[in-house]
Amino acid sequence: MPLIELEGVYKVYPGGRVALRDVSLSVDEGEFVFLVGPTGAGKSTLLRLLYRDELPTRGRVRVAGWDVHRLRPAQVPLLRRHLGVVFQDFKLLADRTVYENVAFALRAVGTPPAWIPARVRAALELVGLWERADAFPRQLSGGEQQRASIARALANQPRILLADEPTGNLDPDTSWDIVKLLSRINLRGTTVVMTTHNKTVVDILRRRVVELQEGQVVRDEVWGRYAKPRAVP
Amino acid sequence: MRSPALFRERPKAVSGAGRPARRVSRLEAAVSSVAFLTREGVVGFWRNGLMSVAAVSSILAALLAFGGALVTLWNLQAVAARVEAQLVVVAYLRGGLSPAQREGARRAAERIPGVRTVSFVPREEALRRLEEALGGVELADAVRQNPLPDTLEVRPEQAQDLRRVAEALRSVPGVVEVTYGEDATDRLVGLTRLVRGAGAAATGVLGAVSVVVSTNALRLTVLARQQEVEIMRLVGATSWFVRWPFLVEGLLQGLVAAVCASVLWTVFYPWAVARLQQAWPFLPVLPASQVVLPLVASLLAVGTAVGLLGAAVSVRRFLAR
Ligand SMILES: Nc1ncnc2c1ncn2[C@@H]1O[C@H](COP(=O)(O)OP(=O)(O)OP(=O)(O)O)[C@@H](O)[C@H]1O
Ligand SMILES: [Mg+2]
Numbered sequence: 088m089p090l091i092e093l094e095g096v097y098k099v100y101p102g103g104r105v106a107l108r109d110v111s112l113s114v115d116e117g118e119f120v121f122l123v124g125p126t127g128a129g130k131s132t133l134l135r136l137l138y139r140d141e142l143p144t145r146g147r148v149r150v151a152g153w154d155v156h157r158l159r160p161a162q163v164p165l166l167r168r169h170l171g172v173v174f175q176d177f178k179l180l181a182d183r184t185v186y187e188n189v190a191f192a193l194r195a196v197g198t199p200p201a202w203i204p205a206r207v208r209a210a211l212e213l214v215g216l217w218e219r220a221d222a223f224p225r226q227l228s229g230g231e232q233q234r235a236s237i238a239r240a241l242a243n244q245p246r247i248l249l250a251d252e253p254t255g256n257l258d259p260d261t262s263w264d265i266v267k268l269l270s271r272i273n274l275r276g277t278t279v280v281m282t283t284h285n286k287t288v289v290d291i292l293r294r295r296v297v298e299l300q301e302g303q304v305v306r307d308e309v310w311g312r313y314a315k316p317r318a319v320p
Numbered sequence: 321m322r323s324p325a326l327f328r329e330r331p332k333a334v335s336g337a338g339r340p341a342r343r344v345s346r347l348e349a350a351v352s353s354v355a356f357l358t359r360e361g362v363v364g365f366w367r368n369g370l371m372s373v374a375a376v377s378s379i380l381a382a383l384l385a386f387g388g389a390l391v392t393l394w395n396l397q398a399v400a401a402r403v404e405a406q407l408v409v410v411a412y413l414r415g416g417l418s419p420a421q422r423e424g425a426r427r428a429a430e431r432i433p434g435v436r437t438v439s440f441v442p443r444e445e446a447l448r449r450l451e452e453a454l455g456g457v458e459l460a461d462a463v464r465q466n467p468l469p470d471t472l473e474v475r476p477e478q479a480q481d482l483r484r485v486a487e488a489l490r491s492v493p494g495v496v497e498v499t500y501g502e503d504a505t506d507r508l509v510g511l512t513r514l515v516r517g518a519g520a521a522a523t524g525v526l527g528a529v530s531v532v533v534s535t536n537a538l539r540l541t542v543l544a545r546q547q548e549v550e551i552m553r554l555v556g557a558t559s560w561f562v563r564w565p566f567l568v569e570g571l572l573q574g575l576v577a578a579v580c581a582s583v584l585w586t587v588f589y590p591w592a593v594a595r596l597q598q599a600w601p602f603l604p605v606l607p608a609s610q611v612v613l614p615l616v617a618s619l620l621a622v623g624t625a626v627g628l629l630g631a632a633v634s635v636r637r638f639l640a641r
């Protein structure tokens with residue numbers, strides 16, 4: 088059974104804006120998927136449906152065995168414990184150290200305190216930030232902040248990592264570091280879905296590419312590139 | 321990357337660097353969560369320093385007004401109770417009743433529903449009281465015969481029962497006339513009832529105002545922690561996890577405001593009583609010893625309740641999504 092599955096999904100925002108139309112997509116455990124497409128194509132919307140920040144207007148969304156489209160509100164937290172989510176703007180708490188930011192996410196899901204130090208350390212070592220554990224977000228570079236936010240997303244050991252333009256605020260070299268980190272995380276078994284406008288990264292990595300345009304899947308390639316090569320007639 | 325293997329392992333095995341693996345019971349986990357969330361609330365209270373001060377002072381203002389209403393209400397009630405306690409129905413007995421008949425009349429009066437006490441006042445006693453009321457004149461000398469009848473003084477449980485008790489007394493054998501100062505007393509009872517009602521209403525309104533005030537104050541608190549709430553929800557915190565620190569913070573704010581209000585009222589009330597009695601010695605005000613303790617208890621109870629309620633209401637907005 089696929090880990091992520093969308094069937095005939097439509098998303099119409101209040102006000103009538105159609106963000107997704109008839110999207111069907113399935114992602115197996117362990118895959119790495121780039122979600123590409125022009126701005127406004129519906130990439131972020133698709134991710135939001137997966138962690139149930141939004142509900143589909145029509146269609147089915149299944150994630151890690153959960154019927155997300157008809158999840159009871161009380162079950163939403165349980166779904167989210169199987170997901171890590173990372174954003175362009177990091178969303179770190181400014182008044183807590185890196186360590187505390189990661190520990191906060193563990194605490195928030197009721198992790199027994201005895202487990203927390205080891206888990207935080209493991210997550211920070213994985214992203215290569217253990218040495219900066221006591222730094223506050225403002226003392227970190229953009230790349231380091233994104234590492235901290237990835238550590239937070241992974242601390243709870245989710246099966247899926249969703250990343251919405253994780254390199255959007257970073258320079259090319261740092262972007263590359265972050266993507267390599269995500270690849271490594273993927274190699275360890277975590278399924279990764281990442282939206283991006285970063286052509287270089289997509290073209291070099293050659294992973295699965297799903298392209299959205301105006302809310303529709305127009306391309307889905309296993310060893311894809313950022314853009315379809317010019318058609319040769 | 322020294323420890324990917326460690327990282328990937330599941331909780332039971334990861335219990336850590338040098339620590340023996342051990343099961344953590346659900347209860348233990350729950351207790352530690354509550355402790356953590358409570359600490360989050362307390363820390364939030366301190367970290368949001370200026371905002372906490374703002375919230376506490378607005379709740380404090382509302383509680384001070386509430387305390388004022390309460391003190392006024394209690395004093396009015398005491399006055400009303402004292403006035404009402406003096407209201408009696410007087411039943412005049414026919415002259416020449418045998419002791420058994422008088423006792424029968426007294427028993428009959430006692431059986432009327434709503435009657436608290438019945439006391440028999442012999443005519444000699446009535447004369448003595450009249451002498452006293454007139455300033456110690458020896459009436460027994462002036463009048464050869466005591467013109468006053470024996471009476472029953474009947475006190476009802478509640479002032480508003482006066483009229484009904486009086487009606488019932490009229491049909492008691494041996495009673496010739498019943499009086500309770502009809503018009504004046506009825507009006508007085510109406511007045512005390514009005515005063516009580518108004519006081520209670522004012523107290524209720526001010527209590528409600530306190531809730532609104534603290535809801536607004538705590539909305540700021542919730543807003544300031546919007547990002548934390550967002551992240552908690554993102555990583556899969558349950559509603560209770562999100563709510564708890566705010567409830568703690570609201571409770572603390574309400575409690576601190578209540579303690580401040582209590583201190584202020586504890587100082588102010590005795591001072592005000594002393595000043596009032598200096599100015600109007602006969603003004604019936606409740607002594608501080610009777611007021612301060614219940615007032616402090618009420619302020620603490622209302623303060624914490626209002627803080628909790630305010631927090632619960634303002635956090636609901638975030639959890640609705
Ligand atoms: N909360 C919302 N309410 C109404 N319309 C929305 C909302 N969020 C997104 N939209 C609209 O839905 C469409 C898809 O938006 P979405 O954010 O998913 O695009 P995107 O592919 O992530 O774009 P970008 O590459 O710029 O991030 C857009 O037209 C956008 O204006
Ligand atoms: Mg987007």
